[in-house]
Amino acid sequence: MADELFGNIMWDDGRRLSSGIMTLATGETVRFTLDGYGPVESVTEAARNTINFIVANEPLVRHKIAVSLLGLYREWNDGKTIPPEELGRKLNLKEIAFLDEGGGELCYTAGDLFTGHWVCVQFDASGEIGEPELEG
Numbered sequence: 001m002a003d004e005l006f007g008n009i010m011w012d013d014g015r016r017l018s019s020g021i022m023t024l025a026t027g028e029t030v031r032f033t034l035d036g037y038g039p040v041e042s043v044t045e046a047a048r049n050t051i052n053f054i055v056a057n058e059p060l061v062r063h064k065i066a067v068s069l070l071g072l073y074r075e076w077n078d079g080k081t082i083p084p085e086e087l088g089r090k091l092n093l094k095e096i097a098f099l100d101e102g103g104g105e106l107c108y109t110a111g112d113l114f115t116g117h118w119v120c121v122q123f124d125a126s127g128e129i130g131e132p133e134l135e136g
Contacts, residue, residue, distance in 0.1 A: 003043055006032070006051070011039035022051070024058050028093065035099045046102035046125055053127045054096060054106070061106065062088045065121055065132050072134075076114055091119060101125060107135070 001009045001018075009020045018040040019033045034040050034047065043051075054061065066088035073082055091108040098104040102125025110119050117134040124130075 001040055001042075006043065009034065009040055009043075022055070022096075024055055024093070026059060030093050030096055032096045032098060035097070035101075035104075044100045044102075047098045047100055050098055050102045050104065050123075050125055050127070054123075057127065058093060061123070061127075061129055062091055062093070062108075064129050065106075065108070065119065066091060068129075068132050069119065072132075073113060087113065094118070 003009055006020050006022055009018050011018050017033045019031060021029050022032050023029050032051075034043065063084060066084040069087060070082070070084060073087060074080065090111045090113055092111075093106060093108050095107045096104060097107075103123050105120055105122050107118050107120040110117065114134055117136045119132050120135050121132045122130040
């Protein structure tokens with residue numbers, strides 16, 4: 001399926017989801033997936049609004065996540081501190097999962113900050129960010 005915002009959205013039968021690659025306001029590209037158990041025929045308005053918010057505001061979201069991770073960073077690094085701006089620069093958005101009703105999950109690689117774990121955070125349709133969690 002072709003979409004003016006998303007570009008080409010493809011069905012992956014093996015993973016049972018629709019996905020593609022999108023470009024953020026920073027010029028970075030990121031893989032995305034769309035909610036659903038079959039090929040997507042159209043993107044819901046709620047998902048579209050959420051996507052527009054993330055594309056436009058990802059640097060602010062990244063900073064909020066970095067601030068939330070400061071305590072966890074100290075725990076994982078023997079009490080060392082790091083400025084939130086530096087921590088945020090080390091987060092690289094790799095995948096976004098969007099839900100039909102809006103919201104979803106952002107997943108970042110974090111370099112060597114958390115011994116190779118990814119940082120994932122849920123967000124709702126209004127762009128409100130939950131608490132980051134380590135995965136992997």
